[in-house]
Amino acid sequence: MNKFIIISDKNKKSLKIKSFLLKKIRLNSLIRSNLVVVIGGDGFMLQTLKKNRRSNKEFYGINSGNYGFLMNKFSQKNIIKNLLKANVVSISPLEMIVKNKNNQIKKSIAINEVSILRQSRQAASLSIKQDSKIIIKKLVSDGVLVSTPAGSTAYNLSVHGPILSLHSKKLSISPISAFRPRRWKGKIINDGSKITITNLNSIKRPISAVADNQEVRNAKSIVIRKHKNIKFNLLYDRNRSLQNKIKIEQLKKEIK
Secondary structure: OOOEEEEEOOOHHHHHHHHHHHHHHHOOOOOOOOEEEEEEOHHHHHHHHHHOOOOOOEEEEEEOOOOOOOOEOOOOOOHHHHHHHOEEEEEOOEEEEEEEOOOOEEEEEEOOEEEEEEOOOOOEEEEEEEOOEEEEEEEEEOEEEEEOOOOOOOHHHHOOOOOOOOOOOEEEEEEEOOOEOOOOOOEEEEOOOOEEEEEOOOOOOOEEEEEOOEEEOOEEEEEEEEOOOOOEEEEEOOOOOHHHHHHHHHHHHHHO
């Protein structure tokens, strides 16, 4: 017997779509097995994926928020057809391992990006390594982002980082308001790399490390790598795949 789950956030639009879908699906013999329909915005989708990180389910997002980059557009007329014909995209998150000022180790996963942010009025002072190679010995800035292809059109794009193809097997390292060196634009690296970011002055210049929206304060060192043992299976309408959305954002950036 096919199993499906519908979950939504608490806003009125989401609950209305959920009610419509429950009635609609009961009248159809549907649907893909292990399907989870997620109604809300990108933040709600990220939260849902993380809660289900060990499952093999397929997640179809319906946007009831603002931008909804990870989501699909809701169509009353075509929703059943869209669910049946949606294409699967598998993505792996980043793993963030943080050592804080008390030498405690905290782990989180990030689907979009890991953000290293200054925690006070003082700019952050950071060193960044790729495996055993130093990328930058000292970066003085508001912080730095390590972004996945799926997240490269989110916060990364706002700080003028590069947009990565979904199939590029790359990660982006982008500075946030770099002060020294001013001209450093960041780096694109292979997604099999281990990135180590160290706070060079944790007493006077504290930093926080944020995996999507999960924050660890007073970080001394941060190790970031692709978590290859976790894969999220996202479903997209045929004419609105995640890769197509990324290409559209690339074109917009080139036009600007």
